Amino acid sequence: MHSSSAFSESPAVRWTLIAIAIGFLALFLVLPLIAVFAEALRRGIGMFLEAFAEPDTQAAIRLTLLVSAIAVPLNLVFGLAAAWAIAKFEFPGKSLLITLIDLPFSVSPVVSGLVYVLLFGAKGVLGPTLDDWDFKIIFAVPGIVLATIFVTFPFIARELIPLMQEQGTAEEEAALTLGASGFRTFLTVTLPNVRWALLYGVLLCNARAMGEFGAVSVVSGHIRGLTNTMPLHVEILYNEYNFVAAFAVASLLAALAFVTLGAKSFLEWRHGDALAATRRH
Amino acid sequence: MSVAVARGWTPTLRKPSALPGFGLTFGFAVTYLSLIVLIPLAVLVWRASGIGLEGIWHVATTPRVLAALQVSFFTSAAAALINAVFGVIVAWVLVRYDFPGKRLIDAAVDLPFALPTAVAGIALAALYATNGWIGSLFAPWGIKIAFTPYGILIALVFIGLPFVVRTVQPVLEDFDREVEEASATLGATRAQTIFRVILPALSPAILTGVAMAFARAVGEYGSVIFIAGNMPFVSEIAPLLIVTRLEEFDYSGAAAIATIMLAISFVALLVINGVQAYSRRRFGDA
Numbered sequence: 011m012h013s014s015s016a017f018s019e020s021p022a023v024r025w026t027l028i029a030i031a032i033g034f035l036a037l038f039l040v041l042p043l044i045a046v047f048a049e050a051l052r053r054g055i056g057m058f059l060e061a062f063a064e065p066d067t068q069a070a071i072r073l074t075l076l077v078s079a080i081a082v083p084l085n086l087v088f089g090l091a092a093a094w095a096i097a098k099f100e101f102p103g104k105s106l107l108i109t110l111i112d113l114p115f116s117v118s119p120v121v122s123g124l125v126y127v128l129l130f131g132a133k134g135v136l137g138p139t140l141d142d143w144d145f146k147i148i149f150a151v152p153g154i155v156l157a158t159i160f161v162t163f164p165f166i167a168r169e170l171i172p173l174m175q176e177q178g179t180a181e182e183e184a185a186l187t188l189g190a191s192g193f194r195t196f197l198t199v200t201l202p203n204v205r206w207a208l209l210y211g212v213l214l215c216n217a218r219a220m221g222e223f224g225a226v227s228v229v230s231g232h233i234r235g236l237t238n239t240m241p242l243h244v245e246i247l248y249n250e251y252n253f254v255a256a257f258a259v260a261s262l263l264a265a266l267a268f269v270t271l272g273a274k275s276f277l278e279w280r281h282g283d284a285l286a287a288t289r290r291h
Numbered sequence: 292m293s294v295a296v297a298r299g300w301t302p303t304l305r306k307p308s309a310l311p312g313f314g315l316t317f318g319f320a321v322t323y324l325s326l327i328v329l330i331p332l333a334v335l336v337w338r339a340s341g342i343g344l345e346g347i348w349h350v351a352t353t354p355r356v357l358a359a360l361q362v363s364f365f366t367s368a369a370a371a372l373i374n375a376v377f378g379v380i381v382a383w384v385l386v387r388y389d390f391p392g393k394r395l396i397d398a399a400v401d402l403p404f405a406l407p408t409a410v411a412g413i414a415l416a417a418l419y420a421t422n423g424w425i426g427s428l429f430a431p432w433g434i435k436i437a438f439t440p441y442g443i444l445i446a447l448v449f450i451g452l453p454f455v456v457r458t459v460q461p462v463l464e465d466f467d468r469e470v471e472e473a474s475a476t477l478g479a480t481r482a483q484t485i486f487r488v489i490l491p492a493l494s495p496a497i498l499t500g501v502a503m504a505f506a507r508a509v510g511e512y513g514s515v516i517f518i519a520g521n522m523p524f525v526s527e528i529a530p531l532l533i534v535t536r537l538e539e540f541d542y543s544g545a546a547a548i549a550t551i552m553l554a555i556s557f558v559a560l561l562v563i564n565g566v567q568a569y570s571r572r573r574f575g576d577a
Contacts, residue, residue: 016475016484024388031384032396034377038449039402042414045424049417084323092320099313101305107321113328116556118510119408120530121549124537125331128338133542135334159327183309192311214404221407223513228534241409241513248413248517257417260410267405274405275398288461 046264050257061247061258069235070243070259073151077226077239078219081158085215086208089166093204094196097174098182108171114163122160123228126153149231154239157225162218166211172286173207174200206281210274210289217270221263332553339550342543350547355523356532360551363529366440367508370447371501378455378500379493385456386463400456403449408513415446416518438520443528446514451504458500459493466492495570499563506559510552 128134130147147153185195223241230237247256417423419437421430474484512530520526536545
């Protein structure tokens with residue numbers, strides 16, 4: 011390496027930049043995280059655990075698990091189908107389709123919830139029809155599921171599409187030539203090739219599904235014990251000045267974020283070459 | 292990349308392939324996309340068009356909506372600019388320098404993507420309130436951060452933090468070091484090389500990251516409402532006003548504000564695509 015100052019920064023500049031970067035990240039990332047756990051444990055571990063004994067909190071945890079257990083598999087099936095069609099075939103309008111799949115990322119969460127209220131709400135397009143059938147979507151669990159599917163829509167597809175495009179069709183063609191059925195080819199050739207990217211997409215999709223606030227808040231109606239997901243329950247507790255309980259539930263969501271980030275980094279580090287090119291470090 | 296071009300009319304409109312399942316997977320994907328995303332968004336635009344372009348303009352220019360749009364726009368722009376400066380420094384440090392804990396810091400950058408916005412919101416509100424760890428440092432000087440527009444700015448910096456870092460990082464990793472060496476050999480100082488050789492090459496990535504951070508910030512709701520104070524005309528953001536309109540059952544008003552916000556994110560998306568197209572022409576596939 012050159013040591014001359016024209017080729018690299020002086021040690022003073024170097025360490026100043028490192029200090030600025032670490033200071034900025036500590037201030038904006040680490041401190042809020044510490045605050046969550048500090049506030050949750052402020053009155054001791056007993057009060058912290060008491061928050062989880064509350065039936066409404068348990069109902070919120072169950073609802074969050076239920077919503078993500080429906081939304082993630084549906085988006086997984088969609089991601090696989092969309093990636094198969096887009097990566098393995100050539101057809102006009104392909105780039106438009108890719109753009110449309112990414113669309114939910116550029117829509118405000120609040121708008122993502124709003125569209126379903128306009129469609130299924132009491133004064134919405136299909137509101138009267140649903141009323142006749144006595145079926146509730148808005149201010150009920152189906153609306154929460156729909157809004158969650160919307161905001162997490164692109165996560166799995168966008169991990170699979172670029173990877174499967176890179177992988178091409180040669181291996182599948184070989185399997186077909188050797189007599190495997192189309193479905194068997196998919197199960198034994200394509201799926202193993204994309205499994206780490208699939209897991210990566212599921213991780214991100216699940217984190218967002220469990221943590222979504224804005225979109226779900228619009229369609230939920232905030233009925234305690236019935237339509238409150240964990241993030242919404244955090245809001246209710248916080249607004250009731252029940253800070254310890256609010257931060258206790260929040261710390262559970264923060265732990266989920268930790269696990270997600272840890273698993274994500276592990277996949278990037280250990281299986282980077284089996285992920286979409288943008289994920290390789 | 293592989294943009295399909297239909298060379299003349301072919302019966303199936305797609306190139307023949309040995310692989311099966313196109314009809315099934317394409318049909319399912321398009322149906323699901325239409326049901327979940329396209330039709331609901333079309334209903335929104337249709338609902339807003341019910342009051343006409345004049346109606347939307349009327350809604351947009353009522354003082355409270357205009358104020359909320361301004362608050363959203365300016366705080367988002369300021370947050371994106373702050374993230375531009377610090378995001379480039381973080382990306383630079385992560386790519387170019389070695390120091391203990393680097394891998395951990397690299398992973399931590401994605402925290403705002405993983406941490407639920409409501410959690411970030413209450414944590415930031417607790418930190419920056421006048422009795423919080425950071426807020427109490429400023430309170431003696433008469434500076435309030437939480438429950439003012441500065442609070443919104445803090446939340447939006449948090450939310451947008453990964454975008455610039457993650458768009459600049461890969462470009463910097465691929466940057467040809469020989470270009471820097473040539474610049475140095477030709478007599479440029481290190482500062483000249485950085486500001487006149489490296490930063491211009493990074494600028495499309497920086498712009499893309501800034502536009503993405505801005506688009507995300509304009510629509511952000513969860514992390515902002517806890518720290519904003521939500522005072523009409525002062526610290527009320529546009530997404531919150533949509534929620535307020537919905538609670539009043541003013542569906543048309545909500546749809547109108549939402550359509551304006553969709554237009555803003557659409558413009559941001561166009562800027563991103565434009566910048567990327569420009570940089571592909573100018574700098575190759577970056």
